[in-house]
Amino acid sequence: xxxxxxxxxxxxxxxxxxxxxxxxxxxxxxxxxxxxxxxxxxxxxxxxxxxxxxxxxxxxxxxxxxxxxxxxxxxxxxxxxxxxxxxxxxxxxxxxxxxxxxxxxxxxxxxxxxxxxxxxxxxxxxx
Amino acid sequence: xxxxxxxxxxxxxxxxxxxxxxxxxxxxxxxxxxxxxxxxxxxxxxxxxxxxxxxxxxxxxxxxxxxxxxxxxxxxxxxxxxxxxxxxxxxxxxxxxxxxxxxxxxxxxxxxxxxxxxxxxxxxxxxxxxxxxxxxxxxxx
Numbered sequence: 001x002x003x004x005x006x007x008x009x010x011x012x013x014x015x016x017x018x019x020x021x022x023x024x025x026x027x028x029x030x031x032x033x034x035x036x037x038x039x040x041x042x043x044x045x046x047x048x049x050x051x052x053x054x055x056x057x058x059x060x061x062x063x064x065x066x067x068x069x070x071x072x073x074x075x076x077x078x079x080x081x082x083x084x085x086x087x088x089x090x091x092x093x094x095x096x097x098x099x100x101x102x103x104x105x106x107x108x109x110x111x112x113x114x115x116x117x118x119x120x121x122x123x124x125x126x127x
Numbered sequence: 128x129x130x131x132x133x134x135x136x137x138x139x140x141x142x143x144x145x146x147x148x149x150x151x152x153x154x155x156x157x158x159x160x161x162x163x164x165x166x167x168x169x170x171x172x173x174x175x176x177x178x179x180x181x182x183x184x185x186x187x188x189x190x191x192x193x194x195x196x197x198x199x200x201x202x203x204x205x206x207x208x209x210x211x212x213x214x215x216x217x218x219x220x221x222x223x224x225x226x227x228x229x230x231x232x233x234x235x236x237x238x239x240x241x242x243x244x245x246x247x248x249x250x251x252x253x254x255x256x257x258x259x260x261x262x263x264x265x266x267x268x
Contacts, residue, residue, distance in 0.1 A: 009180075009210070010207060011203065011204065012206065013206040013208035014135065014206065014209050014227070015208075015209050015213075
């Protein structure tokens with residue numbers, strides 16, 4: 001479909017690169033602005049606050065779920081320790097990995113500090 | 128390479144002409160060190176919808192003579208894929224110039240800011256519709 005001299009124009013594409021980095025740079029900008037308390041339009045600030053609140057609530061809810069799960073797991077561990085032959089519970093591995101992943105997500109979301117994450121992880125692993 | 132803010136400009140013309148009339152205005156911008164053209168590509172879409180891509184040195188001698196002095200660099204940052212995408216939205220029997228230019232004025236201004244220990248806090252192009260809305264509100268009050 002295309003003719004003409006196209007030597008050396010085999011790059012990734014300006015428009016495609018713009019589209020790809022728009023997501024990343026928009027986030028970076030929003031993040032750096034929020035962190036550095038830079039100028040924001042009122043609408044933007046509101047939007048961001050709503051998003052942050054939503055994320056906060058989600059993280060909070062997630063944290064509550066995690067706490068409940070950890071309590072359940074601890075109860076299991078107590079039972080397992082009391083049992084004469086503490087075999088790993090069937091299917092427990094998947095649950096544990098999922099919980100570890102959730103923990104990592106919480107840490108990434110900032111809902112858990114490094115220390116909290118380490119403590120929760122140690123509890124999960126029973127170490 | 129010290130490179131300032133870069134913008135993409137796509138201008139389309141009816142028919143199969145890259146009109147030279149834009150040259151004097153562009154030349155003024157280039158010579159006034161307001162912009163620096165860092166890439167340029169020419170597209171032509173025939174009556175049959177077939178798109179032809181031309182580098183600056185594929186142009187006819189007369190057109191080449193007009194464009195060449197104002198193009199400072201052909202970085203080839205514009206790719207074939209860009210040209211294809213932009214070609215898709217052109218009407219049949221039309222031509223377009225794809226131009227990537229550096230806002231030289233902004234580069235020099237940014238250098239001056241740095242020297243003065245100024246820091247860029249915000250730089251946003253305000254959409255025309257926003258300005259129109261504000262002007263209308265001003266007029267109404």
